[in-house]
Amino acid sequence: MEVKKPYRLANNTVLRLSPEFILPEEQRPCLSEVSDVNVVPIVDLKGYDECENGLVKTVSEACRGVGMFQVINHGVPPDLCHGVSVAVSKFFQLPAEERAIYETKDHSRRIKIFNYYLKSDDDEQTKVTMWSETFSHPWHPSEDFTHHLPTKPPEYWYQPRIISDVLSAYAREIGSVMNRVLSLMSKGLGLEENALVRRLGENPNFYSQANYYPPCPQPDLTMGLNEHADITGLTLLHQFNGVPDLQVKYDENWVAVDPLPGAFVIILADQIQLLSNGRYKSPVHRAVTNKMLPRLSLAMFYAPNDETLIGPMEEMTDEEHPPIYRNYRYKEYMQEFYRQQGKKKRLKEAFMLQRQP
Numbered sequence: 001m002e003v004k005k006p007y008r009l010a011n012n013t014v015l016r017l018s019p020e021f022i023l024p025e026e027q028r029p030c031l032s033e034v035s036d037v038n039v040v041p042i043v044d045l046k047g048y049d050e051c052e053n054g055l056v057k058t059v060s061e062a063c064r065g066v067g068m069f070q071v072i073n074h075g076v077p078p079d080l081c082h083g084v085s086v087a088v089s090k091f092f093q094l095p096a097e098e099r100a101i102y103e104t105k106d107h108s109r110r111i112k113i114f115n116y117y118l119k120s121d122d123d124e125q126t127k128v129t130m131w132s133e134t135f136s137h138p139w140h141p142s143e144d145f146t147h148h149l150p151t152k153p154p155e156y157w158y159q160p161r162i163i164s165d166v167l168s169a170y171a172r173e174i175g176s177v178m179n180r181v182l183s184l185m186s187k188g189l190g191l192e193e194n195a196l197v198r199r200l201g202e203n204p205n206f207y208s209q210a211n212y213y214p215p216c217p218q219p220d221l222t223m224g225l226n227e228h229a230d231i232t233g234l235t236l237l238h239q240f241n242g243v244p245d246l247q248v249k250y251d252e253n254w255v256a257v258d259p260l261p262g263a264f265v266i267i268l269a270d271q272i273q274l275l276s277n278g279r280y281k282s283p284v285h286r287a288v289t290n291k292m293l294p295r296l297s298l299a300m301f302y303a304p305n306d307e308t309l310i311g312p313m314e315e316m317t318d319e320e321h322p323p324i325y326r327n328y329r330y331k332e333y334m335q336e337f338y339r340q341q342g343k344k345k346r347l348k349e350a351f352m353l354q355r356q357p
């Protein structure tokens, strides 16, 4: 199975992008128009010990506005974060043949390396490959995934044979941060603290996506990850090396997200927008590329399982707020995602109820 290796082109001798990475003019990132006014709130999870209400209010406002915030003082040990960043970055440096066993275009594989691409709206055959490479695998429960993970590089297994594997330790910590964030979000909707976890359902699907963006000779012609909203319930994104290439759309403008050292970016994903009947927003975001520096990020997703029934929660609807979306099983949402694959997606719209004229 052939998967393109954009980074192979990104050594110092390459000054131009090959055509497969070049976007049509109207889809290029217009980097000079990106704002750096910070619109993504920073939430200090320890700073409100005395005042849970203040914390809930900040989170709720962020979820109703830009749909994204960064958490600091989240309690995940810096050494562990560093261990994960080393493991993931060494993985992307492995020789191509060693990574090749994970390359696939079969999206049902649970451990996989692939490239995202973009199709043209009027010509299904034309694909533009994104300037990035993605490695995805489940992250919880650890007994389900650790024995499928690569045994190279050794950092993926921490000290050899001490199978308190760095990733499963990290996964446990991330699980607690997500639970805390979901409880704040639930309270921000005026609900009990476990309301969203309950509605995201039994046996959620936890999977991660490591994104590697090699330095790119012409960042204005291509994209690291094209604009999208995350389809799951919640995303926790760790930006590892301080390169400011994540951008969020706010008030129709692209705004750069500060790569705050040690912080996690919390991105509200589609299922929570639909459960909250549109009160909370799942933002459109993208990653651009950088001429000088490689960039690495790790997204941890909290998704419902295939059979979970999603739709506006009863508490979120009344006469003044009739349901905007229909009920569906999560697998229908996934099917729609794959149906629109490669296109500029209109996923949430596909689940909207028709409004009366």
Ligand code: OGA
Binding pocket: 209, 211, 225, 230, 237, 245, 246, 285, 286, 287, 297, 298, 299
């Ligand atoms: C994602 C994502 C952005 C980034 O993985 O869904 O939006 O900065 N990543 O890598």
Ligand code: NI
Binding pocket: 228, 229, 230, 235, 285
């Ligand atoms: Ni995303």
